[in-house]
Amino acid sequence: MIVTEGLKKIFNKDKKNEVVAVDNCNFSVNNGEIFGLLGPNGAGKTTTLRIISTILKPTLGTVNVDGLDIIEEANKVRKNIGFLTGETKLYDRLTVKETFTYFGRLYNIDEAKLKKRVKKLIEMFELDDKKNKRIAELSDGMRQKVSLGRTIIHNPKNLILDEPLTGLDILARREVTNFIKKERKQGNCIIFSTHVMSEAEELCDRIAIINKGKILCVGEKEKLKMEYKCNSLEEVFIQLIRSQDEKSNSHI
Ligand SMILES: Nc1ncnc2c1ncn2[C@@H]1O[C@H](COP(=O)(O)OP(=O)(O)O)[C@@H](O)[C@H]1O
Ligand SMILES: [Mg+2]
Known part of the structure:
Protein backbone atom coordinates (compact mmCIF):
# COMPACT_ATOMS: atom_id res chain seq x y z
CA MET A 1 0.00 0.00 0.00
CA ILE A 2 1.23 3.47 -0.89
CA VAL A 3 0.08 6.75 0.64
CA THR A 4 1.31 10.18 -0.42
CA GLU A 5 0.53 13.28 1.61
CA GLY A 6 1.18 16.86 0.62
CA LEU A 7 3.93 15.83 -1.77
CA LYS A 8 5.79 18.69 -3.37
CA LYS A 9 8.93 18.84 -5.48
CA ILE A 10 10.64 22.02 -6.53
CA PHE A 11 13.65 21.70 -8.80
CA ASN A 12 16.28 24.49 -8.76
CA LYS A 13 14.62 26.06 -5.73
CA ASP A 14 15.12 29.83 -5.32
CA LYS A 15 16.93 30.06 -8.65
CA LYS A 16 15.74 31.75 -11.82
CA ASN A 17 14.92 28.40 -13.41
CA GLU A 18 12.84 27.12 -10.47
CA VAL A 19 10.26 24.48 -11.49
CA VAL A 20 7.42 23.27 -9.29
CA ALA A 21 7.18 19.76 -10.74
CA VAL A 22 4.82 18.29 -8.14
CA ASP A 23 2.50 20.44 -6.06
CA ASN A 24 0.56 19.11 -3.07
CA CYS A 25 -0.04 15.62 -4.30
CA ASN A 26 -2.31 13.37 -2.19
CA PHE A 27 -3.43 9.87 -3.05
CA SER A 28 -3.38 6.34 -1.74
CA VAL A 29 -3.11 3.05 -3.56
CA ASN A 30 -4.40 -0.19 -2.09
CA ASN A 31 -3.08 -3.70 -2.43
CA GLY A 32 -4.72 -5.59 -5.28
CA GLU A 33 -5.31 -2.39 -7.17
CA ILE A 34 -3.99 -0.80 -10.36
CA PHE A 35 -3.85 2.94 -9.85
CA GLY A 36 -3.36 5.10 -12.92
CA LEU A 37 -1.44 8.36 -12.77
CA LEU A 38 -2.61 10.13 -15.91
CA GLY A 39 -1.21 13.32 -17.31
CA PRO A 40 0.31 14.95 -20.38
CA ASN A 41 4.06 15.22 -20.89
CA GLY A 42 5.65 17.38 -18.24
CA ALA A 43 2.74 16.95 -15.80
CA GLY A 44 4.92 15.61 -12.98
CA LYS A 45 4.26 11.86 -13.30
CA THR A 46 7.86 10.65 -13.41
CA THR A 47 8.92 13.01 -10.63
CA THR A 48 6.11 11.70 -8.38
CA LEU A 49 7.07 8.10 -9.13
CA ARG A 50 10.76 8.75 -8.57
CA ILE A 51 9.97 10.20 -5.15
CA ILE A 52 7.84 7.18 -4.21
CA SER A 53 10.65 4.88 -5.35
CA THR A 54 13.15 6.69 -3.03
CA ILE A 55 15.27 7.99 -5.92
CA LEU A 56 14.40 11.64 -5.31
CA LYS A 57 13.66 13.41 -2.03
CA PRO A 58 10.50 15.49 -1.86
CA THR A 59 10.79 19.19 -1.05
CA LEU A 60 7.75 18.79 1.21
CA GLY A 61 5.33 16.05 2.18
CA THR A 62 5.55 12.36 2.97
CA VAL A 63 5.15 8.98 1.32
CA ASN A 64 4.44 5.75 3.17
CA VAL A 65 4.94 2.37 1.57
CA ASP A 66 3.40 -0.47 3.58
CA GLY A 67 3.55 1.81 6.60
CA LEU A 68 7.23 2.69 6.14
CA ASP A 69 8.36 6.26 5.58
CA ILE A 70 10.34 6.55 2.33
CA ILE A 71 12.97 8.81 3.88
CA GLU A 72 13.33 7.35 7.38
CA GLU A 73 13.30 3.76 6.14
CA ALA A 74 14.46 4.06 2.56
CA ASN A 75 16.38 0.77 2.54
CA LYS A 76 13.43 -1.27 3.77
CA VAL A 77 11.13 0.48 1.32
CA ARG A 78 13.46 -0.36 -1.57
CA LYS A 79 13.17 -4.05 -0.77
CA ASN A 80 9.44 -3.81 -1.30
CA ILE A 81 9.37 -1.67 -4.40
CA GLY A 82 10.03 -2.42 -8.05
CA PHE A 83 10.42 0.66 -10.26
CA LEU A 84 10.32 0.56 -14.05
CA THR A 85 10.98 3.72 -16.05
CA GLY A 86 12.06 4.61 -19.55
CA PRO A 156 8.27 -6.67 -4.46
CA LYS A 157 4.70 -6.10 -3.26
CA ASN A 158 4.64 -2.61 -4.73
CA LEU A 159 5.16 -1.97 -8.42
CA ILE A 160 5.77 1.46 -9.85
CA LEU A 161 5.52 1.38 -13.62
CA ASP A 162 6.29 4.61 -15.46
CA GLU A 163 4.68 4.47 -18.91
CA PRO A 164 5.41 0.74 -19.28
CA LEU A 165 3.47 0.36 -22.55
CA THR A 166 5.02 3.25 -24.45
CA GLY A 167 6.66 2.18 -27.68
CA LEU A 168 5.48 -1.44 -27.58
CA ASP A 169 3.80 -3.23 -30.48
CA ILE A 170 0.38 -4.83 -30.05
CA LEU A 171 1.65 -8.25 -29.00
CA ALA A 172 4.20 -7.01 -26.51
CA ARG A 173 1.59 -4.61 -25.16
CA ARG A 174 -0.82 -7.47 -24.61
CA GLU A 175 1.81 -9.47 -22.75
CA VAL A 176 2.75 -6.57 -20.52
CA THR A 177 -0.90 -5.71 -19.73
CA ASN A 178 -1.57 -9.36 -18.91
CA PHE A 179 1.41 -9.33 -16.60
CA ILE A 180 0.15 -6.20 -14.82
CA LYS A 181 -3.29 -7.77 -14.37
CA LYS A 182 -1.73 -10.92 -12.92
CA GLU A 183 0.22 -8.85 -10.43
CA ARG A 184 -3.07 -7.26 -9.35
CA LYS A 185 -4.65 -10.66 -8.92
CA GLN A 186 -1.83 -11.63 -6.60
CA GLY A 187 -2.73 -8.70 -4.37
CA ASN A 188 0.17 -6.46 -5.28
CA CYS A 189 -0.08 -2.68 -5.26
CA ILE A 190 0.50 -1.16 -8.68
CA ILE A 191 0.93 2.42 -9.83
CA PHE A 192 0.96 2.85 -13.54
CA SER A 193 1.55 6.15 -15.33
CA THR A 194 0.47 7.03 -18.83
CA HIS A 195 -0.56 9.86 -21.11
CA VAL A 196 -2.66 7.44 -23.20
CA MET A 197 -6.21 7.39 -21.88
CA SER A 198 -7.21 4.11 -23.55
CA GLU A 199 -4.48 2.30 -21.57
CA ALA A 200 -6.00 3.62 -18.35
CA GLU A 201 -9.51 2.65 -19.47
CA GLU A 202 -8.37 -0.91 -19.90
CA LEU A 203 -6.15 -1.38 -16.89
CA CYS A 204 -6.87 0.93 -14.02
CA ASP A 205 -9.26 0.56 -11.10
CA ARG A 206 -8.77 4.04 -9.76
CA ILE A 207 -6.98 6.97 -11.33
CA ALA A 208 -5.58 10.40 -10.59
CA ILE A 209 -5.31 13.06 -13.26
CA ILE A 210 -2.24 15.26 -12.87
CA ASN A 211 -1.37 18.40 -14.79
CA LYS A 212 1.25 21.09 -14.07
CA GLY A 213 2.16 19.17 -10.91
CA LYS A 214 -1.36 19.32 -9.46
CA ILE A 215 -3.73 16.42 -8.95
CA LEU A 216 -7.04 17.48 -10.52
CA CYS A 217 -9.11 14.48 -9.46
CA VAL A 218 -8.75 11.08 -7.80
CA GLY A 219 -11.22 8.25 -7.79
CA GLU A 220 -12.76 5.20 -9.32
CA LYS A 221 -12.71 5.40 -13.07
CA GLU A 222 -16.44 4.81 -13.57
CA LYS A 223 -17.46 7.13 -10.75
CA LEU A 224 -15.38 9.95 -12.20
CA LYS A 225 -17.02 9.54 -15.59
CA MET A 226 -20.44 9.81 -13.93
CA GLU A 227 -19.43 12.74 -11.79
CA TYR A 228 -18.17 14.74 -14.78
CA LYS A 229 -20.95 13.46 -17.07
CA CYS A 230 -18.45 12.04 -19.57
CA ASN A 231 -18.46 8.89 -21.68
CA SER A 232 -14.72 8.36 -21.50
CA LEU A 233 -11.71 9.17 -19.37
CA GLU A 234 -10.40 11.21 -22.26
CA GLU A 235 -13.38 13.57 -21.94
CA VAL A 236 -12.87 13.85 -18.16
CA PHE A 237 -9.21 14.58 -18.76
CA ILE A 238 -9.86 17.32 -21.33
CA GLN A 239 -12.59 18.93 -19.23
CA LEU A 240 -10.38 19.10 -16.13
CA ILE A 241 -7.32 20.40 -17.94
CA ARG A 242 -9.35 23.09 -19.71
CA SER A 243 -10.92 24.30 -16.50
CA GLN A 244 -7.50 24.39 -14.80
CA ASP A 245 -6.18 26.52 -17.68
CA GLU A 246 -9.19 28.84 -17.48
CA LYS A 247 -8.69 29.30 -13.74
CA SER A 248 -5.00 30.08 -14.12
CA ASN A 249 -5.73 32.56 -16.92
CA SER A 250 -8.35 34.33 -14.81
CA HIS A 251 -5.69 35.01 -12.16
CA ILE A 252 -3.44 36.88 -14.60
N1 LIG B 1 15.91 16.96 -12.71
C1 LIG B 1 15.12 17.96 -13.09
N2 LIG B 1 15.53 19.24 -13.03
C2 LIG B 1 14.75 20.27 -13.41
N3 LIG B 1 13.48 20.12 -13.85
C3 LIG B 1 13.00 18.87 -13.93
C4 LIG B 1 13.79 17.73 -13.57
N4 LIG B 1 13.03 16.62 -13.76
C5 LIG B 1 11.85 17.04 -14.22
N5 LIG B 1 11.82 18.40 -14.32
C6 LIG B 1 10.66 19.21 -14.77
O1 LIG B 1 9.56 18.88 -13.95
C7 LIG B 1 8.36 18.88 -14.69
C8 LIG B 1 7.69 17.51 -14.56
O2 LIG B 1 8.48 16.55 -15.24
P1 LIG B 1 8.15 14.99 -15.21
O3 LIG B 1 7.91 14.58 -13.82
O4 LIG B 1 9.24 14.31 -15.96
O5 LIG B 1 6.79 14.93 -16.04
P2 LIG B 1 6.07 13.71 -16.80
O6 LIG B 1 6.71 12.45 -16.35
O7 LIG B 1 4.64 13.82 -16.41
O8 LIG B 1 6.26 13.97 -18.27
C9 LIG B 1 8.74 19.24 -16.11
O9 LIG B 1 8.55 20.62 -16.26
C10 LIG B 1 10.21 18.88 -16.17
O10 LIG B 1 10.88 19.66 -17.12
MG1 LIG C 1 7.55 10.92 -17.50
Whole structure:
Protein backbone atom coordinates (compact mmCIF):
# COMPACT_ATOMS: atom_id res chain seq x y z
CA MET A 1 0.00 0.00 0.00
CA ILE A 2 1.23 3.47 -0.89
CA VAL A 3 0.08 6.75 0.64
CA THR A 4 1.31 10.18 -0.42
CA GLU A 5 0.53 13.28 1.61
CA GLY A 6 1.18 16.86 0.62
CA LEU A 7 3.93 15.83 -1.77
CA LYS A 8 5.79 18.69 -3.37
CA LYS A 9 8.93 18.84 -5.48
CA ILE A 10 10.64 22.02 -6.53
CA PHE A 11 13.65 21.70 -8.80
CA ASN A 12 16.28 24.49 -8.76
CA LYS A 13 14.62 26.06 -5.73
CA ASP A 14 15.12 29.83 -5.32
CA LYS A 15 16.93 30.06 -8.65
CA LYS A 16 15.74 31.75 -11.82
CA ASN A 17 14.92 28.40 -13.41
CA GLU A 18 12.84 27.12 -10.47
CA VAL A 19 10.26 24.48 -11.49
CA VAL A 20 7.42 23.27 -9.29
CA ALA A 21 7.18 19.76 -10.74
CA VAL A 22 4.82 18.29 -8.14
CA ASP A 23 2.50 20.44 -6.06
CA ASN A 24 0.56 19.11 -3.07
CA CYS A 25 -0.04 15.62 -4.30
CA ASN A 26 -2.31 13.37 -2.19
CA PHE A 27 -3.43 9.87 -3.05
CA SER A 28 -3.38 6.34 -1.74
CA VAL A 29 -3.11 3.05 -3.56
CA ASN A 30 -4.40 -0.19 -2.09
CA ASN A 31 -3.08 -3.70 -2.43
CA GLY A 32 -4.72 -5.59 -5.28
CA GLU A 33 -5.31 -2.39 -7.17
CA ILE A 34 -3.99 -0.80 -10.36
CA PHE A 35 -3.85 2.94 -9.85
CA GLY A 36 -3.36 5.10 -12.92
CA LEU A 37 -1.44 8.36 -12.77
CA LEU A 38 -2.61 10.13 -15.91
CA GLY A 39 -1.21 13.32 -17.31
CA PRO A 40 0.31 14.95 -20.38
CA ASN A 41 4.06 15.22 -20.89
CA GLY A 42 5.65 17.38 -18.24
CA ALA A 43 2.74 16.95 -15.80
CA GLY A 44 4.92 15.61 -12.98
CA LYS A 45 4.26 11.86 -13.30
CA THR A 46 7.86 10.65 -13.41
CA THR A 47 8.92 13.01 -10.63
CA THR A 48 6.11 11.70 -8.38
CA LEU A 49 7.07 8.10 -9.13
CA ARG A 50 10.76 8.75 -8.57
CA ILE A 51 9.97 10.20 -5.15
CA ILE A 52 7.84 7.18 -4.21
CA SER A 53 10.65 4.88 -5.35
CA THR A 54 13.15 6.69 -3.03
CA ILE A 55 15.27 7.99 -5.92
CA LEU A 56 14.40 11.64 -5.31
CA LYS A 57 13.66 13.41 -2.03
CA PRO A 58 10.50 15.49 -1.86
CA THR A 59 10.79 19.19 -1.05
CA LEU A 60 7.75 18.79 1.21
CA GLY A 61 5.33 16.05 2.18
CA THR A 62 5.55 12.36 2.97
CA VAL A 63 5.15 8.98 1.32
CA ASN A 64 4.44 5.75 3.17
CA VAL A 65 4.94 2.37 1.57
CA ASP A 66 3.40 -0.47 3.58
CA GLY A 67 3.55 1.81 6.60
CA LEU A 68 7.23 2.69 6.14
CA ASP A 69 8.36 6.26 5.58
CA ILE A 70 10.34 6.55 2.33
CA ILE A 71 12.97 8.81 3.88
CA GLU A 72 13.33 7.35 7.38
CA GLU A 73 13.30 3.76 6.14
CA ALA A 74 14.46 4.06 2.56
CA ASN A 75 16.38 0.77 2.54
CA LYS A 76 13.43 -1.27 3.77
CA VAL A 77 11.13 0.48 1.32
CA ARG A 78 13.46 -0.36 -1.57
CA LYS A 79 13.17 -4.05 -0.77
CA ASN A 80 9.44 -3.81 -1.30
CA ILE A 81 9.37 -1.67 -4.40
CA GLY A 82 10.03 -2.42 -8.05
CA PHE A 83 10.42 0.66 -10.26
CA LEU A 84 10.32 0.56 -14.05
CA THR A 85 10.98 3.72 -16.05
CA GLY A 86 12.06 4.61 -19.55
CA GLU A 87 15.51 4.93 -18.03
CA THR A 88 15.62 1.35 -16.74
CA LYS A 89 18.79 0.11 -18.40
CA LEU A 90 19.88 -3.33 -19.51
CA TYR A 91 23.34 -4.46 -20.52
CA ASP A 92 23.46 -5.38 -24.20
CA ARG A 93 26.14 -7.99 -23.72
CA LEU A 94 24.45 -9.99 -20.96
CA THR A 95 22.01 -12.75 -21.78
CA VAL A 96 18.48 -12.74 -20.36
CA LYS A 97 19.44 -15.25 -17.69
CA GLU A 98 22.62 -13.37 -16.79
CA THR A 99 20.64 -10.13 -16.57
CA PHE A 100 18.18 -11.51 -14.03
CA THR A 101 21.00 -13.15 -12.05
CA TYR A 102 23.05 -9.96 -12.04
CA PHE A 103 20.22 -7.78 -10.72
CA GLY A 104 19.22 -10.46 -8.21
CA ARG A 105 22.75 -10.41 -6.79
CA LEU A 106 22.53 -6.64 -6.40
CA TYR A 107 19.60 -7.33 -4.05
CA ASN A 108 21.72 -9.90 -2.18
CA ILE A 109 19.27 -12.67 -2.91
CA ASP A 110 20.59 -16.01 -1.73
CA GLU A 111 22.00 -17.98 -4.74
CA ALA A 112 19.69 -20.99 -4.43
CA LYS A 113 16.63 -18.76 -4.10
CA LEU A 114 17.81 -16.59 -6.95
CA LYS A 115 18.16 -19.58 -9.27
CA LYS A 116 14.52 -20.48 -8.62
CA ARG A 117 13.39 -16.91 -9.05
CA VAL A 118 15.21 -16.53 -12.38
CA LYS A 119 13.58 -19.75 -13.61
CA LYS A 120 10.17 -18.49 -12.50
CA LEU A 121 10.60 -15.15 -14.30
CA ILE A 122 11.73 -16.84 -17.50
CA GLU A 123 8.59 -18.99 -17.37
CA MET A 124 6.34 -16.12 -16.43
CA PHE A 125 7.47 -13.94 -19.35
CA GLU A 126 7.70 -16.89 -21.74
CA LEU A 127 11.38 -16.21 -22.36
CA ASP A 128 12.54 -19.82 -22.35
CA ASP A 129 13.72 -19.85 -25.96
CA LYS A 130 15.42 -16.47 -25.42
CA LYS A 131 17.07 -17.09 -22.07
CA ASN A 132 20.57 -17.51 -23.51
CA LYS A 133 20.26 -14.71 -26.04
CA ARG A 134 22.05 -11.46 -25.47
CA ILE A 135 19.91 -8.39 -24.79
CA ALA A 136 21.28 -6.76 -27.98
CA GLU A 137 19.61 -9.48 -30.04
CA LEU A 138 16.12 -8.98 -28.60
CA SER A 139 13.17 -7.01 -29.98
CA ASP A 140 11.90 -3.95 -28.08
CA GLY A 141 8.98 -5.97 -26.72
CA MET A 142 11.26 -8.72 -25.44
CA ARG A 143 13.54 -6.14 -23.89
CA GLN A 144 10.61 -4.57 -22.06
CA LYS A 145 9.71 -7.98 -20.64
CA VAL A 146 13.30 -8.41 -19.44
CA SER A 147 13.20 -4.90 -17.94
CA LEU A 148 10.03 -5.86 -16.09
CA GLY A 149 11.60 -9.10 -14.89
CA ARG A 150 14.62 -7.19 -13.69
CA THR A 151 12.33 -4.73 -11.87
CA ILE A 152 10.57 -7.51 -9.93
CA ILE A 153 13.55 -9.83 -9.38
CA HIS A 154 13.20 -9.33 -5.59
CA ASN A 155 9.46 -10.06 -5.74
CA PRO A 156 8.27 -6.67 -4.46
CA LYS A 157 4.70 -6.10 -3.26
CA ASN A 158 4.64 -2.61 -4.73
CA LEU A 159 5.16 -1.97 -8.42
CA ILE A 160 5.77 1.46 -9.85
CA LEU A 161 5.52 1.38 -13.62
CA ASP A 162 6.29 4.61 -15.46
CA GLU A 163 4.68 4.47 -18.91
CA PRO A 164 5.41 0.74 -19.28
CA LEU A 165 3.47 0.36 -22.55
CA THR A 166 5.02 3.25 -24.45
CA GLY A 167 6.66 2.18 -27.68
CA LEU A 168 5.48 -1.44 -27.58
CA ASP A 169 3.80 -3.23 -30.48
CA ILE A 170 0.38 -4.83 -30.05
CA LEU A 171 1.65 -8.25 -29.00
CA ALA A 172 4.20 -7.01 -26.51
CA ARG A 173 1.59 -4.61 -25.16
CA ARG A 174 -0.82 -7.47 -24.61
CA GLU A 175 1.81 -9.47 -22.75
CA VAL A 176 2.75 -6.57 -20.52
CA THR A 177 -0.90 -5.71 -19.73
CA ASN A 178 -1.57 -9.36 -18.91
CA PHE A 179 1.41 -9.33 -16.60
CA ILE A 180 0.15 -6.20 -14.82
CA LYS A 181 -3.29 -7.77 -14.37
CA LYS A 182 -1.73 -10.92 -12.92
CA GLU A 183 0.22 -8.85 -10.43
CA ARG A 184 -3.07 -7.26 -9.35
CA LYS A 185 -4.65 -10.66 -8.92
CA GLN A 186 -1.83 -11.63 -6.60
CA GLY A 187 -2.73 -8.70 -4.37
CA ASN A 188 0.17 -6.46 -5.28
CA CYS A 189 -0.08 -2.68 -5.26
CA ILE A 190 0.50 -1.16 -8.68
CA ILE A 191 0.93 2.42 -9.83
CA PHE A 192 0.96 2.85 -13.54
CA SER A 193 1.55 6.15 -15.33
CA THR A 194 0.47 7.03 -18.83
CA HIS A 195 -0.56 9.86 -21.11
CA VAL A 196 -2.66 7.44 -23.20
CA MET A 197 -6.21 7.39 -21.88
CA SER A 198 -7.21 4.11 -23.55
CA GLU A 199 -4.48 2.30 -21.57
CA ALA A 200 -6.00 3.62 -18.35
CA GLU A 201 -9.51 2.65 -19.47
CA GLU A 202 -8.37 -0.91 -19.90
CA LEU A 203 -6.15 -1.38 -16.89
CA CYS A 204 -6.87 0.93 -14.02
CA ASP A 205 -9.26 0.56 -11.10
CA ARG A 206 -8.77 4.04 -9.76
CA ILE A 207 -6.98 6.97 -11.33
CA ALA A 208 -5.58 10.40 -10.59
CA ILE A 209 -5.31 13.06 -13.26
CA ILE A 210 -2.24 15.26 -12.87
CA ASN A 211 -1.37 18.40 -14.79
CA LYS A 212 1.25 21.09 -14.07
CA GLY A 213 2.16 19.17 -10.91
CA LYS A 214 -1.36 19.32 -9.46
CA ILE A 215 -3.73 16.42 -8.95
CA LEU A 216 -7.04 17.48 -10.52
CA CYS A 217 -9.11 14.48 -9.46
CA VAL A 218 -8.75 11.08 -7.80
CA GLY A 219 -11.22 8.25 -7.79
CA GLU A 220 -12.76 5.20 -9.32
CA LYS A 221 -12.71 5.40 -13.07
CA GLU A 222 -16.44 4.81 -13.57
CA LYS A 223 -17.46 7.13 -10.75
CA LEU A 224 -15.38 9.95 -12.20
CA LYS A 225 -17.02 9.54 -15.59
CA MET A 226 -20.44 9.81 -13.93
CA GLU A 227 -19.43 12.74 -11.79
CA TYR A 228 -18.17 14.74 -14.78
CA LYS A 229 -20.95 13.46 -17.07
CA CYS A 230 -18.45 12.04 -19.57
CA ASN A 231 -18.46 8.89 -21.68
CA SER A 232 -14.72 8.36 -21.50
CA LEU A 233 -11.71 9.17 -19.37
CA GLU A 234 -10.40 11.21 -22.26
CA GLU A 235 -13.38 13.57 -21.94
CA VAL A 236 -12.87 13.85 -18.16
CA PHE A 237 -9.21 14.58 -18.76
CA ILE A 238 -9.86 17.32 -21.33
CA GLN A 239 -12.59 18.93 -19.23
CA LEU A 240 -10.38 19.10 -16.13
CA ILE A 241 -7.32 20.40 -17.94
CA ARG A 242 -9.35 23.09 -19.71
CA SER A 243 -10.92 24.30 -16.50
CA GLN A 244 -7.50 24.39 -14.80
CA ASP A 245 -6.18 26.52 -17.68
CA GLU A 246 -9.19 28.84 -17.48
CA LYS A 247 -8.69 29.30 -13.74
CA SER A 248 -5.00 30.08 -14.12
CA ASN A 249 -5.73 32.56 -16.92
CA SER A 250 -8.35 34.33 -14.81
CA HIS A 251 -5.69 35.01 -12.16
CA ILE A 252 -3.44 36.88 -14.60
N1 LIG B 1 15.91 16.96 -12.71
C1 LIG B 1 15.12 17.96 -13.09
N2 LIG B 1 15.53 19.24 -13.03
C2 LIG B 1 14.75 20.27 -13.41
N3 LIG B 1 13.48 20.12 -13.85
C3 LIG B 1 13.00 18.87 -13.93
C4 LIG B 1 13.79 17.73 -13.57
N4 LIG B 1 13.03 16.62 -13.76
C5 LIG B 1 11.85 17.04 -14.22
N5 LIG B 1 11.82 18.40 -14.32
C6 LIG B 1 10.66 19.21 -14.77
O1 LIG B 1 9.56 18.88 -13.95
C7 LIG B 1 8.36 18.88 -14.69
C8 LIG B 1 7.69 17.51 -14.56
O2 LIG B 1 8.48 16.55 -15.24
P1 LIG B 1 8.15 14.99 -15.21
O3 LIG B 1 7.91 14.58 -13.82
O4 LIG B 1 9.24 14.31 -15.96
O5 LIG B 1 6.79 14.93 -16.04
P2 LIG B 1 6.07 13.71 -16.80
O6 LIG B 1 6.71 12.45 -16.35
O7 LIG B 1 4.64 13.82 -16.41
O8 LIG B 1 6.26 13.97 -18.27
C9 LIG B 1 8.74 19.24 -16.11
O9 LIG B 1 8.55 20.62 -16.26
C10 LIG B 1 10.21 18.88 -16.17
O10 LIG B 1 10.88 19.66 -17.12
MG1 LIG C 1 7.55 10.92 -17.50
